[in-house]
Amino acid sequence: MDIAHVRNEFTAHPPLMREDLLEKPVAQFERWFNEALSAGVVEPNAFVLGTCVAKRSFQRTVLLKYFDENGFVFFTNYHSQKAQQITQNPQVSMLFPWFSLQRQVRIEGRAEKISSAQSLRYFLSRPKDSQIGAWSSPQSKVIDNRALLLNQWQNMKQRFAQGEIPLPDFWGGYRIHADYYEFWQGQPNRLHDRFRYRFDNQIWQIERLAP
Numbered sequence: 001m002d003i004a005h006v007r008n009e010f011t012a013h014p015p016l017m018r019e020d021l022l023e024k025p026v027a028q029f030e031r032w033f034n035e036a037l038s039a040g041v042v043e044p045n046a047f048v049l050g051t052c053v054a055k056r057s058f059q060r061t062v063l064l065k066y067f068d069e070n071g072f073v074f075f076t077n078y079h080s081q082k083a084q085q086i087t088q089n090p091q092v093s094m095l096f097p098w099f100s101l102q103r104q105v106r107i108e109g110r111a112e113k114i115s116s117a118q119s120l121r122y123f124l125s126r127p128k129d130s131q132i133g134a135w136s137s138p139q140s141k142v143i144d145n146r147a148l149l150l151n152q153w154q155n156m157k158q159r160f161a162q163g164e165i166p167l168p169d170f171w172g173g174y175r176i177h178a179d180y181y182e183f184w185q186g187q188p189n190r191l192h193d194r195f196r197y198r199f200d201n202q203i204w205q206i207e208r209l210a211p
């Protein structure tokens with residue numbers, strides 16, 4: 001299938017200039033995140049998490065649940081493929097593709113598990129059925145059929161019918177400590193604006209990159 005004719009000119013948004021940028025990249029991210037929320041970007045907190053082991057790269061979408069100057073937090077199964085990969089190589093990448101704003105943000109950093117007390121706080125804030133879901137799925141394992149999953153969900157629903165559902169010891173959060181950011185704003189004629197933040201000599205260096 002030849003899809004070479006599928007193209008879109010990026011004309012809807014003003015250019016991104018150096019003077020528009022905040023000195024701290026997390027503050028710049030927060031500004032753009034708020035703009036993505038206001039603009040109604042679909043799943044604005046969804047990002048593509050990249051991992052790399054044994055010279056192969058892997059990616060999947062996960063949901064960002066917290067961020068501040070200490071990092072970016074998402075939740076997952078600690079037995080999953082991504083978790084095993086993070087154990088082998090904690091250096092990961094994040095990509096927020098905010099297409100309707102003709103923007104993307106790339107972030108790189110080191111992932112580490114958050115404390116179980118922090119994971120518990122988020123776990124308890126989830127709907128009960130999602131909590132049961134976390135208990136029910138052996139994420140990334142081969143399973144024979146969907147019935148097995150539903151069966152497991154029913155079992156867990158019965159097991160935890162009474163009282164608070166405990167935090168599974170195989171489930172929790174990772175915090176990504178960012179050391180690189182790139183903000184990309186689409187512009188006409190493929191002359192897009194790109195700025196990167198690099199932590200160098202104890203300060204964030206901001207540089208424009210060619211598109």
Ligand SMILES: Cc1cc2nc3c(=O)[nH]c(=O)nc-3n(C[C@H](O)[C@H](O)[C@H](O)COP(=O)(O)O)c2cc1C
Pocket residue numbers: 043046059060061062063064074075076077080081082083139140
């Ligand atoms: C929109 C969207 C949001 C997702 N959010 C999460 C999430 O927050 N945590 C998670 O573990 N998986 C999430 N997933 C599923 C992952 O993409 C992936 O299938 C799963 O984590 C297993 O990945 P792995 O085998 O590489 O560990 C999400 C998928 C989509 C499409």
